[in-house]
Amino acid sequence: MARLQNLDIDLLRAFTTVAEVGGFTRAADVLLRRQSTLSLQIKRLEEALGRRLLDRTSRRVRLTAEGESLLADARHMLDLNDRLVARLNEPAIAGTVRLGTPEDFATTHLPQVLARFAQAYPAVQLEVTCDLTLNLMARFRQGDFDLVLVKREPERSDRGVRVWREPLVWVAADRLAVPAQGPLPLVLSPPPCVYRKRATDSLNAARRPWRVAYSCASLAGQHAAVKAGLGMTVLPKDMVPAGLATIERREDLPDLHDTEIALLSARKLSAPARRLHEHIVRSLEDLGTA
Numbered sequence: 203m204a205r206l207q208n209l210d211i212d213l214l215r216a217f218t219t220v221a222e223v224g225g226f227t228r229a230a231d232v233l234l235r236r237q238s239t240l241s242l243q244i245k246r247l248e249e250a251l252g253r254r255l256l257d258r259t260s261r262r263v264r265l266t267a268e269g270e271s272l273l274a275d276a277r278h279m280l281d282l283n284d285r286l287v288a289r290l291n292e293p294a295i296a297g298t299v300r301l302g303t304p305e306d307f308a309t310t311h312l313p314q315v316l317a318r319f320a321q322a323y324p325a326v327q328l329e330v331t332c333d334l335t336l337n338l339m340a341r342f343r344q345g346d347f348d349l350v351l352v353k354r355e356p357e358r359s360d361r362g363v364r365v366w367r368e369p370l371v372w373v374a375a376d377r378l379a380v381p382a383q384g385p386l387p388l389v390l391s392p393p394p395c396v397y398r399k400r401a402t403d404s405l406n407a408a409r410r411p412w413r414v415a416y417s418c419a420s421l422a423g424q425h426a427a428v429k430a431g432l433g434m435t436v437l438p439k440d441m442v443p444a445g446l447a448t449i450e451r452r453e454d455l456p457d458l459h460d461t462e463i464a465l466l467s468a469r470k471l472s473a474p475a476r477r478l479h480e481h482i483v484r485s486l487e488d489l490g491t492a
Contacts, residue, residue, distance in 0.1 A: 209250070211283050214276045216243040217255060221273055222363045222483055225263050231469050232476060277484040284477060285322045296325035297474040302338040302350040303330060305421045307463060310441050311366070312351075315485040319478055326474040334419060336394055348468050348475040349482070353396040356462050365486040366463035370400060372449040373442050374434040387415035387433035389424050396461050401436040408456040 219229040220240065230237040248255050255269035265273065288295050303312060308330065316328060331338075335352045342350045351365070386405065390398040405412045415433035418424050428435050429445050436458060442448055449455060463486075467479050 209279070210247070211280065213243050213247040213250070215280055216240050217247055217269075218273060218276050218280060218480075220244060220256065220263060221265055221269065224363075232467060232471060232479070234470075274487065277480075277487060280480065281484050284480065288322050288477075295323050295474055295477060297472055298327045298329060299349065299472070299475045299478050300329045300347045301331070301478070302342060302347040303332055304335055304338070304351060304353055304463075305332040306438070306441055307351060307353075307366070308332045309421070311486065315482060318485065319481045322481075323474065323477060326478070328478075334391065335396065342466060342468075345468070348471060349479055350466050351463055351482075352466060353461055354464050355396065356460060362464035362466040363483055364462050365465045365483055368438040368461045368463065370397065370436050370458040370461060371439045371442070372434055372455050372458070373428065373437045373446050374449055375429050375431050375446055385411040385413040388412055389416040389418070389427045389433040389435040390414055391419055391424065392417050397436045400458055400461060404456040404458055408454075410454060410456065 216229070216233065216235075219232055220226055223229050223232060226237050226240050230240050233240065244256060251268075251272075253268040253272075254266050255272060257264045257266055301316075316330070320326070320328065331341075331347070333341075335354070338347070338350050338352055341347060342352075352362070353368075356364075356367070388401060390401065393399070402412065416424070416427040418427065424435060425443055425446065427433065434449065437446075438461075439448070465479065465482055467475070471479065
């Protein structure tokens with residue numbers, strides 16, 4: 203048997219898309235291909251590599267150990283290929299992409315990701331909207347966004363691609379004396395909010411009294427309230443701003459389980475939107491493993 207020397211980029215794109223969205227039907231929509239064509243491409247890639255990359259069930263597609271090993275390198279190859287093609291074929295990759303994102307995520311990890319995309323695709327115009335996940339989802343269902351990043355409970359939905367895992371921590375200002383007895387003063391977003399629910403559910407399970415001392419939908423408003431000593435809050439571990447500190451482990455404060463950020467895409471994506479989808483997934487994968 204001839205030794206494999208070259209990998210087909212189209213086959214790698216088919217594989218990574220199926221892996222990222224978790225199924226052939228959804229991947230076919232993203233790539234604007236027939237599901238049968240996609241299945242054949244995966245079969246050809248597995249035959250070329252001599253390895254089984256995906257386990258297929260009636261409900262979901264999962265990566266094998268060999269598939270997991272291939273995925274990260276496949277993403278890097280596609281990223282390099284797409285950047286090169288964009289430079290050589292700039293006029294063909296043009297248009298507007300509408301992206302929705304939570305405010306806190308948009309102020310930390312996302313700017314550098316979008317900046318690299320803008321450099322690679324200068325003819326693509328990005329329209330980025332920051333809002334609460336509830337509002338983003340409502341507008342996404344109305345067709346206002348091509349792509350949307352949303353906070354969600356881990357493993358609660360098969361839709362979308364998980365792009366970020368968030369360890370949550372209790373956060374307060376140095377001036378706040380966290381009471382050992384009595385209700386804990388909390389600074390939270392209005393419901394429904396994943397962080398709010400995680401905080402209150404954890405305290406209720408631990409039978410620790412609490413009260414909402416300050417409720418604000420604005421991230422800047424919440425940070426200002428916590429810095430002023432009005433209460434404590436819950437934030438992702440790597441998104442704690444200057445002037446606030448993580449509360450060290452205490453017996454009266456329950457542990458907080460992780461949440462995650464998922465990337466959802468409209469059923470029919472333009473070429474620029476598909477490129478941004480792939481770029482976000484690969485870039486956040488790199489940040490998460492850095």
